[in-house]
Amino acid sequence: MDKDVVISVENISKKFRVYIDKGSQLKERMLFKERNRYEDRPVLKDISFSVRKGEAIGLVGHNGCGKSTTLKLLTRIMYPDSGKITMKGRVVALIELGAGFHPDMSGRENIYFNAAIFGLSRKEIDDKVEDIIAFSELEEFIDNPVRTYSSGMYTRLAFSVAISIDADILLIDEILAVGDAGFQAKCFNRLKQIKAQGTTIVIVSHSLGQIEEICDRSYWIHEGLIKSEGKPVDVHEQYLDYIADYRQEVAAKEVQRQESKRIAAEKKAEEAEAEAALNSEENDQKESTASSEQAQDNSGEEIEPTAEELVSARKGDGTVIVKKVLMYNSNNVAQTIFKTDDKIRVDIDIEVKSDKEQAIGVAIGFLRLDGVLCYSTNTLIDGYTVDRSKGKKMISFEVDKLSFLPGGYATDVAIVNEDGSICDYLSNALSFEMICKHHDSGVFRLNHSWRSSSEE
Amino acid sequence: MIKEIYAYREMIFSMVQKDLRGRYKGSFLGFLWTFINPLLQLLVYNLVFSIILRSGVDKYYLFLFVALIPWIFFSSAITGGSVSVIAQKDLVKKIYFPNEVIPISYVTSCFVNMLLGFVVVIGVVIYSGVHISPLALLCLPVVMIVEYFLALGIAMITSAVTVYFRDLEHILTIIAMAWMYITPVVYDIEICPTEYRWIMHINPMTSVIIAFRDILYYGRVPEMMTLLEAVVLGVVFLLIGCLVFRKLKRRFAEEL
Numbered sequence: 001m002d003k004d005v006v007i008s009v010e011n012i013s014k015k016f017r018v019y020i021d022k023g024s025q026l027k028e029r030m031l032f033k034e035r036n037r038y039e040d041r042p043v044l045k046d047i048s049f050s051v052r053k054g055e056a057i058g059l060v061g062h063n064g065c066g067k068s069t070t071l072k073l074l075t076r077i078m079y080p081d082s083g084k085i086t087m088k089g090r091v092v093a094l095i096e097l098g099a100g101f102h103p104d105m106s107g108r109e110n111i112y113f114n115a116a117i118f119g120l121s122r123k124e125i126d127d128k129v130e131d132i133i134a135f136s137e138l139e140e141f142i143d144n145p146v147r148t149y150s151s152g153m154y155t156r157l158a159f160s161v162a163i164s165i166d167a168d169i170l171l172i173d174e175i176l177a178v179g180d181a182g183f184q185a186k187c188f189n190r191l192k193q194i195k196a197q198g199t200t201i202v203i204v205s206h207s208l209g210q211i212e213e214i215c216d217r218s219y220w221i222h223e224g225l226i227k228s229e230g231k232p233v234d235v236h237e238q239y240l241d242y243i244a245d246y247r248q249e250v251a252a253k254e255v256q257r258q259e260s261k262r263i264a265a266e267k268k269a270e271e272a273e274a275e276a277a278l279n280s281e282e283n284d285q286k287e288s289t290a291s292s293e294q295a296q297d298n299s300g301e302e303i304e305p306t307a308e309e310l311v312s313a314r315k316g317d318g319t320v321i322v323k324k325v326l327m328y329n330s331n332n333v334a335q336t337i338f339k340t341d342d343k344i345r346v347d348i349d350i351e352v353k354s355d356k357e358q359a360i361g362v363a364i365g366f367l368r369l370d371g372v373l374c375y376s377t378n379t380l381i382d383g384y385t386v387d388r389s390k391g392k393k394m395i396s397f398e399v400d401k402l403s404f405l406p407g408g409y410a411t412d413v414a415i416v417n418e419d420g421s422i423c424d425y426l427s428n429a430l431s432f433e434m435i436c437k438h439h440d441s442g443v444f445r446l447n448h449s450w451r452s453s454s455e456e
Numbered sequence: 457m458i459k460e461i462y463a464y465r466e467m468i469f470s471m472v473q474k475d476l477r478g479r480y481k482g483s484f485l486g487f488l489w490t491f492i493n494p495l496l497q498l499l500v501y502n503l504v505f506s507i508i509l510r511s512g513v514d515k516y517y518l519f520l521f522v523a524l525i526p527w528i529f530f531s532s533a534i535t536g537g538s539v540s541v542i543a544q545k546d547l548v549k550k551i552y553f554p555n556e557v558i559p560i561s562y563v564t565s566c567f568v569n570m571l572l573g574f575v576v577v578i579g580v581v582i583y584s585g586v587h588i589s590p591l592a593l594l595c596l597p598v599v600m601i602v603e604y605f606l607a608l609g610i611a612m613i614t615s616a617v618t619v620y621f622r623d624l625e626h627i628l629t630i631i632a633m634a635w636m637y638i639t640p641v642v643y644d645i646e647i648c649p650t651e652y653r654w655i656m657h658i659n660p661m662t663s664v665i666i667a668f669r670d671i672l673y674y675g676r677v678p679e680m681m682t683l684l685e686a687v688v689l690g691v692v693f694l695l696i697g698c699l700v701f702r703k704l705k706r707r708f709a710e711e712l
Contacts, residue, residue, distance in 0.1 A: 096550035
């Protein structure tokens with residue numbers, strides 16, 4: 001092994017036992033033999049990597065991919081089923097911060113106990129205790145019992161202890177959820193400092209930006225295997241691509257589920273209507289007209305409002321109505337999640353109910369969920385003529401690059417007359433989500449480049 | 457492994473301190489219970505064995521007391537020790553540290569309790585007027601350490617096994633009671649029929665208790681054979697305990 005390598009992980013695998021119905025009592029073990037059956041669920045299949053002294057690596061992956069298990073194996077809380085892990089030097093894990101805290105003891109006493117759990121001697125702790133208290137910014141409260149602390153103070157204290165220990169290897173799981181923004185920045189800077197001093201760092205995080213900032217390499221763990229490794233920016237790009245596809249899949253499933261639910265509801269409504277009609281017929285035969293009218297009214301209330309009724313609840317004169325709005329990706333699949341700069345198409349089904357002299361315009365607007373209007377236009381502005389003859393038609397709105405930045409968006413669709421009066425206005429006709437692997441911020445991505453020149 | 461546990465000595469120290477401080481926390485007599493409890497037990501056994509079941513042993517209270525205090529240490533170490541790892545499951549599951557620290561701390565805190573109990577024992581010995589040779593007194597720490605090893609070895613086994621098999625905790629209270637009666641604590645080994653004496657001798661506590669009684673009741677240096685037997689058994693049990701614990705601790709985080 002290279003002498004610079006401080007963490008070496010060779011072909012490790014780990015299975016968890018999932019008990020079908022576990023009994024840990026003698027009676028249960030004897031009487032219900034079948035209860036001791038368990039399934040082996042493989043979490044890590046074959047993971048190998050090595051980290052040199054002073055390097056920082058990040059482990060990324062979706063929930064349950066095995067990245068936290070990998071970290072637990074590195075801390076030696078758990079052991080791999082097969083394979084070998086070699087680590088050199090003192091390992092400190094910032095995983096469960098404050099796990100050893102005793103609520104009745106004071107902050108200071110807890111520093112001593114917590115540092116002792118990390119394997120420090122009393123003398124070492126004595127030397128550090130003032131630094132720890134100063135870093136935590138809890139001087140005023142340090143002699144109060146920690147049960148009186150707020151949760152933010154609690155984690156601040158725990159983090160201060162863990163980060164003050166001179167570790168050779170630092171293992172971190174979702175670090176910077178500590179305290180307020182100011183304290184987070186402080187922790188992050190401290191981490192960079194520690195790295196500069198030659199400590200090897202392994203980070204598990206969902207905050208890819210943090211990993212990119214501090215790590216030299218990233219490993220994408222997927223279903224117990226390393227799917228990709230390399231420069232964080234490159235690995236994260238692949239990972240985010242995967243996540244986007246996955247999210248789109250989930251969203252498509254959700255659309256399907258909603259659709260089948262809607263169909264089922266419609267069917268039910270139809271049945272109810274049919275039944276009601278039947279009832280009223282019977283009533284007609286038997287009773288007076290008054291009571292039958294009442295029965296009809298009642299049955300009418302139970303039926304869900306139909307599309308037509310919804311339309312009547314909308315703004316506008318109803319001479320032209322919007323029937324359906326769907327958004328498609330470049331592969332012609334209807335979706336509600338898109339990546340920034342995707343090519344998209346919005347199909348608007350409309351129905352012209354009555355002829356009029358006036359021309360109509362189809363308007364579309366995109367609003368961010370906080371209500372900011374991001375973009376809006378209509379066919380009249382763009383000089384595109386929509387045929388106003390009676391009947392159903394479909395208008396498509398195409399965008400080569402939808403450059404909205406990540407977040408939730410709503411689409412408003414409206415049909416207007418040339419004079420500005422509204423035929424139909426459908427607010428929040430379609431909501432969608434944008435995702436992106438870059439970290440720029442704002443509403444849009446501007447198509448841009450950077451250049452520099454120095455003055456002579 | 458020893459090196460690592462040495463590095464964690466501060467943790468052991470804190471845990472022992474926490475345990476001793478917490479033991480009688482909130483009770484009216486507090487720390488005094490460390491002394492009152494064995495004295496009351498002594499009173500009960502003394503009443504039974506010198507008034508009802510007359511044993512005919514001279515100074516029975518002393519005969520009993522010098523064996524009872526070490527026995528209480530041993531029995532509380534193995535029964536209480538069995539749940540020590542489970543009691544610390546939050547630590548075991550979340551933080552790495554050599555898990556041996558837990559039974560070591562527990563047994564050590566029981567041991568410190570026994571040492572405090574010995575303050576009373578020495579008082580009773582002086583009151584009784586028994587003369588103890590200085591050489592015999594020198595053997596006392598040796599016997600204590602041997603008993604500590606023995607208790608630690610067994611506590612390591614019970615604490616690790618209980619993680620996988622919780623019933624052991626309850627089974628152990630019965631075992632501890634039975635064990636007391638196959639150890640010459642309340643009676644002299646001489647009254648045990650010879651054909652059953654072998655049971656006594658495979659019991660590692662027998663030689664320890666005999667050694668304590670030799671020193672503090674008879675005031676003499678224990679026989680070489682008794683001491684040797686105790687030392688060998690103590691070391692063997694400690695090694696077995698360490699091996700079992702090391703094997704079983706690998707899955708603690710998953711089982712707890």
